[in-house]
Amino acid sequence: MEDGDQKEEEQPEVASIFPFKVEMQGYGTVTPPADTPEKESDNG
Amino acid sequence: MAELCRINGTAAAAACDAITALINAGTGVMICYSGAQPATCAEAASGSEVFTTTAVADMFAAASTSTGIAALNAALQDPHATGGTAGYFRLVALTGPTPILQGTVGTATSNLILNTVTIGASSVVDITALTVTVPLTQ
Numbered sequence: 001m002e003d004g005d006q007k008e009e010e011q012p013e014v015a016s017i018f019p020f021k022v023e024m025q026g027y028g029t030v031t032p033p034a035d036t037p038e039k040e041s042d043n044g
Numbered sequence: 045m046a047e048l049c050r051i052n053g054t055a056a057a058a059a060c061d062a063i064t065a066l067i068n069a070g071t072g073v074m075i076c077y078s079g080a081q082p083a084t085c086a087e088a089a090s091g092s093e094v095f096t097t098t099a100v101a102d103m104f105a106a107a108s109t110s111t112g113i114a115a116l117n118a119a120l121q122d123p124h125a126t127g128g129t130a131g132y133f134r135l136v137a138l139t140g141p142t143p144i145l146q147g148t149v150g151t152a153t154s155n156l157i158l159n160t161v162t163i164g165a166s167s168v169v170d171i172t173a174l175t176v177t178v179p180l181t182q
Binding site (some may be wrong): 020021022023024025026027028029030031032033 | 059147182
């Protein structure tokens with residue numbers, strides 16, 4: 001019985017042996033909206 | 045204190061696929077917000093939404109069994125950004141309640157590197173590449 005108790009106590013430590021690591025890397029571009037037409041005709 | 049270990053490529057790919065499957069299971073989107081990222085994915089989003097990519101099914105391809113890296117099946121795009129200063133992003137499956145992954149946005153040394161983090165309203169944002177990696181050296 002004592003052996004069983006000891007194994008239960010060890011479980012959290014066993015789980016902590018594997019510090020799971022995940023990496024993420026991405027790239028993107030931002031393109032401003034097309035310029036609104038200049039109001040050149042306002043002068044014409 | 046736990047020590048780092050190494051895993052083989054098949055195991056790394058399986059672990060990576062398990063993560064991306066949570067996004068692939070439903071239509072997935074990338075939502076970018078302003079400000080610093082919350083401490084965990086479980087926390088509510090902070091800041092303001094800057095852009096949200098169009099929802100796609102099967103966002104990620106299967107991970108490579110030699111590298112443990114999963115890449116996008118296709119580029120993501122928001123054709124009409126809300127606009128703002130990008131700070132962090134989350135990958136969300138629209139069928140799930142919480143984001144699956146989150147990371148920083150910047151013009152260098154960030155999880156997502158953009159040509160600018162100052163995004164004007166109605167800008168087009170293209171995410172041309174995004175990888176999720178479970179490294180073989182853990």
